[in-house]
Amino acid sequence: MSEIILVSAIWIAQGALALAMCLCTWRMVLGPRAQDRVLAMDALYVCAMLQLLAFGIRTGNTIFFEASLVIGVLGFVATVSLAKFLMRGEVIE
Amino acid sequence: MTIDLADVPIWAAIPAAAFLVIGAGLSLLGTLGLVRLQTFYDRIHAPTLATSWGAGGMVMASMIIFTAASARPVFHEILIGIFVTVTTPVTLMMLGRATLYRDRMENSPDLPKAARHVPEPEDEEKEEQNT
Amino acid sequence: MSAIIPYPLLAAGLVLMWLLLGGFTPGHLVLSIIVGVGCSHALAALGEKSLKVRRWLAIPRLFGIVLYDIVRSNIAVAGIILSGQRRTRSSGFITIPLKVRHPSALAILSIILTSTPGTAWLDYSSARGELLIHVFDLVDPEQWVELIGTRYERLLMEIFE
Known part of the structure; x- marks a missing residue:
């Protein structure tokens, strides 16, 4: 019984997160300016992290949590460096 | 470490399922806001839904499930929660400042008077010395 | 205290994080304490001021x-x-x-x-x-x-x- 509840909840959660990732990608394509794309990419990284967390719960394997931490670190570094670039790189498009 | 979802007792499965659905649903709402809102400064609020209660709900659910299934406290997921809470302000602050800087450079009409560039006290002193 | 471990909070946090990720074994405990103390000394070399909390309550x-x-x-x-x-x-x-x-x-x-x-x-x-x-x-x-x-x-x- 509890397995049915959990599996269906995980399915709903993963579907919602997949849709969320699609919406982030949509905003990334849409723009309109560079900072909007970077913001969307940051949100995409967060959603990917949560998606991996959901995978970890579904398979019952904690190795996914380490992977999701790695994605979190990568997303953080990528967003910070891109924001820094927007501030001091080629600023005016 | 691996667990089997069938080992989770029913009293733990129901709150965990609720946390999962709420967490993922709030993340979805946040990204929906990212697509629907009109200006960048409005959109910068949207992902915080995913990073505050979205991540919090998923981490809570995973902690409940793993603790109940392995019959000992498991809380190393909380590292993910702490990590997200500490890093999101840094990224959003940097992005916000970069956008403000770019808008100020371009004299963007989106920017109201309150957010326009105000000279720092040191700048004013220099200007006074120049004149 | 501050001479041996310049930032006790940082060192304790690193030890805790290490043990959460690696599992609690005596070997990991020793290794994490070495890393924690080493890192707090590295930060002290950068010359950051230590954090002082006045009211924990x-x-x-x-x-x-x-x-x-x-x-x-x-x-x-x-x-x-x-x-x-x-x-x-x-x-x-x-x-x-x-x-x-x-x-x-x-x-x-x-x-x-x-x-x-x-x-x-x-x-x-x-x-x-x-x-x-x-x-x-x-x-x-x-x-x-x-x-x-x-x-x-x-x-x-x-x-x-």
């Missing part, structure tokens, strides 16, 4: 207030996003004069303001002590200035200054 209270505010503003922002643009909503910038100067207190204030959906920290001028934030649902700017001043700033000053 105020920390759980601040934590509770922030958790409550996060839940409340999550619901508020989710409601606005769902209702779309039908309701008239004005978002805007506010400049807030801050009394608090301690760098750690400012860092924590920035985490609080950014984690609550609805407020975003944009710019802080240390020369004038003024903070520029963007508020998602701005009704009365005066109310926000007072809210941040009384709700967070006073507690942060109690903790750090």
